[in-house]
Amino acid sequence: MTEKHSHFMQLAIEEAKKAAAMGEVPIGAVIVRNGEVIATGYNRREIDKNPLAHAEIMAIENASQVLGGWRLLGCTLYVTLEPCPMCAGAIVQSRIPQLVYGAKDPKAGCVGSLMNLLNDPRFNHQTEVIQGIHQDECSQLLKDFFKRLRKP
């Protein structure tokens, strides 16, 4: 694990904690360009009453406004959990060249678990993927959240 990836994943974990504090499933994301965080996001599906309000989507929308265009060239997306098909598709659409994620999602993950939408040569974009950075911490956040949820 490089120090750089560890540092930015920690920031994504901080974003995930914001979601947890609001009663949302704790998933967080940051987008980095030239060594700087240009956008952040956390899951807000319930608060926003919006099925699209996943951490990655919030961060991608944010980053495209910051950069003033829909191509997120030169960007790395850090996210605490393996992206679902929607978010993996959004990574393809925004041409993000690199994804770093923490925990795997065996139920819905589409970047290695159920399939890999980011290395399919049939799409017009592929993304380099690094997995496992702080995966235990990312996973523990989710476990703790669901444990609290199940408490009577």
Added chain:
Amino acid sequence: MTEKHSHFMQLAIEEAKKAAAMGEVPIGAVIVRNGEVIATGYNRREIDKNPLAHAEIMAIENASQVLGGWRLLGCTLYVTLEPCPMCAGAIVQSRIPQLVYGAKDPKAGCVGSLMNLLNDPRFNHQTEVIQGIHQDECSQLLKDFFKRLRKP
């Protein structure tokens, strides 16, 4: 082709024409519930400088605000072109029970062409799909747009 599907696909085509008029790739969508259009959307990727601003995403976001929640139960999404992985994933996320689309997208379509993300039993939601409603008209809109674009 039932009259109902034909009628609502015509409305999606009207949405696609709005995109074309703004110089955007002409793709349009409407969401119908209990026989009424509750949301519409058209591709606005360039104008909004937003990689997420596909017709389906605009309509889904709109519908979730109208219904006040992220589950689009009882809804049918009509869209002129076969959804990409992001939009197919958004249909899964919003639990839309029925999709009706016009033209196939052999390059990026993920509801029958390259794969089918809407009937994968590993996801926690599957969607009924009806394809081919006004497909020639939907396809012709796109062909005309790209033909004009290539003109010197």
